Amino acid sequence: MCKHYNDDYIDEIPGDVFTEALYNVVYTMTGFNVEKKISEEEVEKKPSRDIVGAMVLAGKKNMVLVVSVNKATASLLVSYMTGMDLTELKEEDLHDGITEFANMVAGSAKVMLTDTVFSYKLTSPFAVVGENIGIISKKSVMQYCQTFCANEVEIKIQIFSF
Amino acid sequence: MKVLTVDDSSVVRKIIRGAVEVLEYQLLEAEDGYEALDILEKQYVDVKLILLDWNMPGINGFELLKSIKENKKYKKIPVMMVTTESEKENIIQAIQAGACHYLVKPFTMDELTKRMLECVGKGEV
Numbered sequence: 001m002c003k004h005y006n007d008d009y010i011d012e013i014p015g016d017v018f019t020e021a022l023y024n025v026v027y028t029m030t031g032f033n034v035e036k037k038i039s040e041e042e043v044e045k046k047p048s049r050d051i052v053g054a055m056v057l058a059g060k061k062n063m064v065l066v067v068s069v070n071k072a073t074a075s076l077l078v079s080y081m082t083g084m085d086l087t088e089l090k091e092e093d094l095h096d097g098i099t100e101f102a103n104m105v106a107g108s109a110k111v112m113l114t115d116t117v118f119s120y121k122l123t124s125p126f127a128v129v130g131e132n133i134g135i136i137s138k139k140s141v142m143q144y145c146q147t148f149c150a151n152e153v154e155i156k157i158q159i160f161s162f
Numbered sequence: 163m164k165v166l167t168v169d170d171s172s173v174v175r176k177i178i179r180g181a182v183e184v185l186e187y188q189l190l191e192a193e194d195g196y197e198a199l200d201i202l203e204k205q206y207v208d209v210k211l212i213l214l215d216w217n218m219p220g221i222n223g224f225e226l227l228k229s230i231k232e233n234k235k236y237k238k239i240p241v242m243m244v245t246t247e248s249e250k251e252n253i254i255q256a257i258q259a260g261a262c263h264y265l266v267k268p269f270t271m272d273e274l275t276k277r278m279l280e281c282v283g284k285g286e287v
Contacts, residue, residue, distance in 0.1 A: 025268045028268035028270055078173060093172065096173045104268045107247065110249070111249060111266075
C-alpha cells in the first residue's frame, strides 16, 4: 500500500495514510467507527481541545503528528481502551492515553509508508495539556488537518511537514 | 502464575492488566527496563511470561530482550514484544533474539489473550 509515494510527492503530506491509521487505531482499540467531519461549522461547535498527543516523525521529510481531543472524548477513548469506568479515570490516564493514541497512529501509518519518500522513525510521543489548546504554525509549514467524529467522540489530527 | 509487563505507558499496562486478569494470572508492572530487571531478579521463579514494549526510555525493549535471553536464570521465560514498531526488520530481529511472539499495537483484547496463551504454551514445552 502507498508505494505510489515516490520522490515526486515530497512536497505533499500523505494525509490519506494517517486517516487510514486513525480509523484503524480507533476501531481496534475502542470499537468506535469514526467518520470524517466535512463541515468546518460543524467542527467549531465543539472547539475545545484540552489534550494534545504529539510525535515528531523523523525522516527524509520531517513531520509532526498532532492528535487533539477535549476531555470528554479523552475520557471515552481511554475508558473503552482500558475497560475502566469513566469515574475511575484520573487526569494522568487521559494524558497518557492520548499520548499512546498518537503513538499508535504514528506506528500504524509508519508501516504503510515503509519504502516511500515519507518513511520515518518513531520518536518519543508527548502530551500538551491545557484549556482549549490550538497549534499554530508559520505559513511556510505545510499542514494537513482533519476532524473525525462518532457520537460524542471528536478527534482532530494535524500533520505539520517541514 | 505471574506475567511481567514492561511499558512506559500506564494506559497500555492497564489494557494488559485487563487481559491478564481474564486469564486469571497475576500482573507485575515495570515502567522501564531497569525496573523490569529489578523485578526479575527478585521474582523470576514465578514469572511465566514477559511482555515488552520496544520504545522505552533507558534500555529499549529489544536490548532488554537480548539481556533476558543472555541471562541463564531468565532465558527460559517466554518473551512477547508488544509494540508500535511494525516493520519486518524489527520483527525478524526480535524473533531471532528469542521473542516467542510479536504483537503490533493497536491490538484487540482477543489477539492479546490468544498470543499470551500461545506464548505460555511454548514456554512450558
